[in-house]
Amino acid sequence: MRVILNSRHADHAAPGEFEAGAVVPCHEAPGRFGAIRGALEAAGGFTFENAAPNEECVAAVHHPAYVAYLRGASAEAKRANGGGLNSFWPTVFPFGPNPRARGAHALRGAYCFDVYTPILPGTFGAALGGASAAFRAAELVAAGTEKSVYVLSRPPGHHAEHDRCGGYCYFNNAAVAAQHLSRLGKVAVLDLDVHHGNGTQHIFYDRADVLTVSVHGDPAGLYPFFSGFADETGTGPGLGANMNVPLPPGTDPDGYRPALAHALDAVARFRPAFLVFAFGADAHEADPIGGLKLPTDFFGEMGAAVRGLGLPAVIVQEGGYNLGALGASAVALLRGVESR
Numbered sequence: 225m226r227v228i229l230n231s232r233h234a235d236h237a238a239p240g241e242f243e244a245g246a247v248v249p250c251h252e253a254p255g256r257f258g259a260i261r262g263a264l265e266a267a268g269g270f271t272f273e274n275a276a277p278n279e280e281c282v283a284a285v286h287h288p289a290y291v292a293y294l295r296g297a298s299a300e301a302k303r304a305n306g307g308g309l310n311s312f313w314p315t316v317f318p319f320g321p322n323p324r325a326r327g328a329h330a331l332r333g334a335y336c337f338d339v340y341t342p343i344l345p346g347t348f349g350a351a352l353g354g355a356s357a358a359f360r361a362a363e364l365v366a367a368g369t370e371k372s373v374y375v376l377s378r379p380p381g382h383h384a385e386h387d388r389c390g391g392y393c394y395f396n397n398a399a400v401a402a403q404h405l406s407r408l409g410k411v412a413v414l415d416l417d418v419h420h421g422n423g424t425q426h427i428f429y430d431r432a433d434v435l436t437v438s439v440h441g442d443p444a445g446l447y448p449f450f451s452g453f454a455d456e457t458g459t460g461p462g463l464g465a466n467m468n469v470p471l472p473p474g475t476d477p478d479g480y481r482p483a484l485a486h487a488l489d490a491v492a493r494f495r496p497a498f499l500v501f502a503f504g505a506d507a508h509e510a511d512p513i514g515g516l517k518l519p520t521d522f523f524g525e526m527g528a529a530v531r532g533l534g535l536p537a538v539i540v541q542e543g544g545y546n547l548g549a550l551g552a553s554a555v556a557l558l559r560g561v562e563s564r
């Protein structure tokens with residue numbers, strides 16, 4: 225299988241994240257990339273290539289003011305770096321009649337919805353590299369050159385909304401791929417990261433031509449907490465083109481299988497021309513933040529089930545924070561996708 229890499233990923237590395245009032249090492253760290261790449265190389269059968277930066281593909285799904293903000297804040301962090309400050313964090317989340325007109329501190333909170341998503345000198349470049357890799361994969365699948373292409377990238381993307389970063393995500397890589405493919409036909413986005421793909425849902429919420437389906441830990445108790453509930457079904461022309469399947473904490477393969485079948489059935493009934501598969505290994509039983517109980521082997525079953533749809537697919541890497549489980553799960557999943 226062809227793998228498109230974000231060669232700029234390591235330019236973004238958050239120095240820490242908040243947990244119970246303290247700062248702990250950030251789960252979304254550069255080592256995740258090498259863990260997956262190393263596992264794929266050891267397994268064999270994968271070819272790797274880099275993608276050229278492409279700003280147009282980002283502009284197709286994100287607000288121009290948000291893109292400009294991320295670019296400017298990354299450049300500002302680069303300059304501030306000389307003074308020993310190397311990351312910008314939101315401190316307030318402004319609301320009111322004009323929250324985006326009040327200077328740098330308000331903007332940090334206005335373009336972000338949580339405290340897990342700082343801006344560093346290399347954030348814009350790294351995020352752009354990921355979106356560009358997803359776009360390149362979509363081009364290959366759209367051209368029919370490849371049946372399935374895997375995008376190995378970080379930072380992840382599925383929490384990033386039209387004009388807000390959050391959940392370690394800046395540009396929505398899966399949405400970039402889906403937007404490009406939607407020019408040629410209907411697209412289904414299937415999100416099996418353990419967290420709800422709120423950004424992808426948000427970007428396509430009023431679209432009838434892009435179905436978004438997410439299977440995830442119940443947001444009543446798991447990040448992102450504010451969306452991912454079953455009653456979010458789309459709006460306007462997009463009513464009925466969004467599906468959330470929340471699962472209780474501790475869900476194992478016996479509990480996950482019917483939820484996955486339900487999600488795949490919704491995808492099949494939509495009759496899409498293309499699939500974008502947002503894959504997270506954070507539903508693995510060894511993941512430090514996911515809370516579900518899926519063993520490595522189950523990711524092979526997951527991949528084979530997705531393959532059963534028979535759709536040309538872009539597979540985009542999202543979360544997964546146990547480095548051993550991450551590489552093994554990615555190999556199992558992609559082998560499953562290739563199986564026949």
Ligand code: SP5
Pocket residue numbers: 243340380381382383391392393417419447504506512513542543544
């Ligand atoms: C792409 C992706 O998987 N984003 C996930 C963002 C999750 N951010 C919140 C992390 C909270 C970690 N604290 C967990 C404490 C468990 N001991």
Ligand code: ZN
Pocket residue numbers: 417418419504506542543544
């Ligand atoms: Zn996740």
